[in-house]
């Protein structure tokens with residue numbers, strides 16, 4: 001029979017272990033789309049406050065990985081946890097902000113920039129008038145992406161880059177702890193890229209964790225803690241910050257260098 005001391009020690013150890021589980025953890029995750037196995041055993045961890053970039057050739061499984069992470073693609077094997085909770089039991093979706101691959105969901109709708117961004121608050125609340133906290137979060141999200149002065153404009157009047165900024169602001173308005181973005185810089189003008197890099201830097205400084213699908217690191221390079229390169233549904237290599245300095249703009253340039261190969265990425 002356990003004495004009181006043992007029980008207390010075990011409880012303390014359990015509490016410590018639970019204190020900071022990774023924000024996102026995939027272990028041996030597999031998934032198929034139709035009959036095609038697309039994820040063939042993905043290991044990936046995003047720690048609290050970390051910024052992780054997913055890289056890899058077209059079709060390597062980057063989008064499918066992040067869609068699995070946000071519960072939009074059903075996995076067929078492995079373990080996937082959000083904030084230490086298995087995906088099948090995870091309900092706290094307001095903690096996760098997801099910006100899908102270039103989407104025009106809001107275009108063509110007679111909505112203003114502010115209305116689209118405010119819809120991001122629906123992750124936290126029921127439909128209805130915005131409260132003071134909601135309004136402040138929407139204002140802050142618009143400021144973060146540099147669109148505060150366009151709040152009343154129709155989203156249809158925006159450029160592609162500005163449109164993407166609106167979609168990112170919509171995710172930020174929910175004040176997520178984990179931000180997942182699929183190719184946020186694709187087709188985005190240079191000014192918007194810089195604004196987004198700055199917005200991400202601020203989010204990261206506040207402790208928000210970020211998982212990004214990218215084709216190249218570009219202006220986001222200084223923010224990234226780790227890159228994970230996928231190949232054919234598996235993790236091919238992982239690089240930490242030191243290695244990144246050598247190849248800030250050429251994520252694939254160092255493939256002949258000594259790679260960090262790992263099964264479980266922690």
Ligand SMILES: Nc1ncnc2c1ncn2[C@@H]1O[C@H](COP(=O)(O)OP(=O)(O)OP(=O)(O)O)[C@@H](O)[C@H]1O
Pocket residue numbers: 033034036038056057058059060061062063064065
């Ligand atoms: N709905 C689908 N049904 C069947 N196969 C699919 C489906 N969606 C994607 N695939 C295939 O799954 C593989 C992985 O796709 P995924 O979009 O995850 O790759 P990716 O690395 O994000 O590529 P890209 O950089 O082109 O976006 C690709 O070969 C793709 O053709």
